[in-house]
Amino acid sequence: MAKSDSPFRCWLRGELDLSAQLQTAEMPAPPEGERYEPRHHPALIRMIARQSHRLYVALVAVLCAVLFTVLLLTAANLPAYGDGEAPTNNEVSERYVNQGVEETGALNAVAGMMLDYRAFNTLGESFVPFAALCAVTVLMTRGRRKHPLPPEADYADYYADPIVHTMCKVIIPVILVFGTYVLVNGHLSPGGGFSGGAILSSALIIYAMVWGDQRAHGAIREKTVRRTMALAMGFYVVSKTCSFYMGANGMPNPISAGVPGRIFSAGLILPLNVAVGLAVCCTMYSFYMFFRRGAL
């Protein structure tokens, strides 16, 4: 027998003839002149669908009610707010409150806790807006349609309104100054990167709303936004990595906490706040632009 004719090789090539074994019963042709009858009645299917939808809604309602009750009961069972005996008032919060200023140099205990004691969490948290920006970009640039809204239709022309236009000229610099203040004063007073960045981005969003997307697109380039974001996040990661490495290997902290209360104090907290603020500002402005015009 020739090599190429062995049954195994035939089978491997898919040429083995098994048609006799694979015969299936042919469907009998419908008699002439008979109308096609669906096997299932559409009315019956609709009724089943309606009933099962009702059952689904009822089950969801029961589940939500149970979850609601359990969560409320648990919340009622938790230690009272402000209770001195509560388990959360332990050695952990005691050190944050009593030694926080001395160890981190930050008068704002929240900033000290977020960016120094538990900096690894905040490193992760600052990547959540970054990840969200990437996911939103992926979602909003689907398909070929660039503009979710028609460019110059359907929305109010704020630029033509003298009151809005003039007021914005006054307000935007004030918002920018306030945002910067919240950002760089984050270690001294309530505020910090996340809130300061949100305030800064609101100024940019107002600018884009009033002066129009095209103008904002021209003034704030996509490249600038991307580079700012990358630089801010890159600085954050690299500086925190050095700090983690030195802490874990028992090296002393090379950056002193400084005099608490001064603007240049609290070690890395100030630059980190600025980095987080820039990243948050870029993210929120990009969100607005993506939902508005489908691109930066």
Added chain:
Amino acid sequence: MSVVQNFPMFSIVLGLLCAIACFAAPRAWGRRITLALLLLSGVMQGCVLWYCYVNQASYRYQLGHYPAPWGSELTAGLLEPGMGLLFSVVMLLSVIGGGRHVGHDVADGKQHLYWVAVDLTLAALLAMCYTDDIFTAYVFIEICTIAACALLAVREGGRNLIASVRYMVFALIGSSLFLIGVVFTYAVTGQLLFPQLRQAVAALWEAGTYRFAMTVAIALMTAGLAVKSGCFPFHGWLPDAHSQATTASSCILSGVIVKGYAVLLIKIICRGLGAQVFMATGAQNVLLLLGLGGMVWCSIDAIFAKRLKVMIAFSSAAQIGYIFMGIGMGTAAGLTAAVLQMVSHAITKPMLFLAGSQLSDASHGRMDFPSLRGAGHRNVPAGILFTVGALSMVGVPLLAGFVPKLYFAREAFALGWQRWPVLLGLAASTVLNVLYFLYTAVLIWLPQEADCRFKPVKPHWDEYLPGFIFAGLNVAMGIHPGPLAALIDRAVALLGR
């Protein structure tokens, strides 16, 4: 401190840094940066695993200048670097094997964002493995969720958008349940770091105060992670998500991401809450029953699936049932079997997705079973790989899929009332697996019809390399599971310390 001990922190941070690099660098660099990252991460996890294996001890790594209850910590024993190594290797092979599909499915302007998502996923998974802090775990769960959504939504067309939205809704439900659980836990214990948390929970349980709140918190955290890994009644998102993504994403989603949440659950149970308290709430029995339900129910769904990738995805849901059954057994040997199941599934399922998509390429991209008839003849290497994967999933001896089934069955005899449900569930699930996987494996080797429209494809060997590595690992694990099982036994024992 040895340099190797820094590697867990370095690998997490490197993942984040590479994500930024892919975001800012020229678009063509994304793939290279990601491949380098995955390779380097694999090497680093291997070093940490070797270090811990030689010293036979776990260690804690302080992040920053403040010790445990005040600052954050990572911990590395044998389980953490072992799973990290598995995740890195599987992701590397998936990305290589699915590379051509990424180029085809993802628009040019979004390629770099795809690689950003892969890097972020790796960093988040490693952080979930290594973290010793329950709130850090939550933060990285969130990053993993968003990155996974991007991995899924990046392909256009079909039901992809529906699948992404569904995935996002379920994933967010899971995260919020987990977060509420963390908030309740913190309110009644005042601790976030696992070792301190375990002491506080044990003391609380002993004293009997806040027992209701603690039970609810444990239930919520478990339910949250179960939703996110696609445990049985919450698996509705899984078939669409895994079958609609591009091939590399399917491999990553099914091979790696669902396991990251399961590893975290094991860590929280063993290190954060203490197995005793977890058992006292009865949550493990619920997990056992849900796992059994998933093993049978999802296998039945897989039988009725009309498309190949949907069938493979339903089989994933069934295999995840095995993992939760193992966690629900509540014994160390049960946990060992669950981890073995994770390993065997992680090296088999990506191989099936890769081979399945190559078979469908040989059928003009069609996924329905009639078109796939005889596809093995048109693409012989992919057909062989699919057959190996299918046999492994069924649980044929000498392949990886058999090993966890054997360990589950052996452990079942040590259990109480759970013995017969577990054994019957294993038997039923295996029979159902035979029905759909052997059917497909036979179908792709049937002779082609005489008037077949599809032409044989010329094999590109570099595309099959990841598949053959997966197959090799499969056979190695199937023939010689002893050392791996011993290692996992040791890892589970180290976890509770």
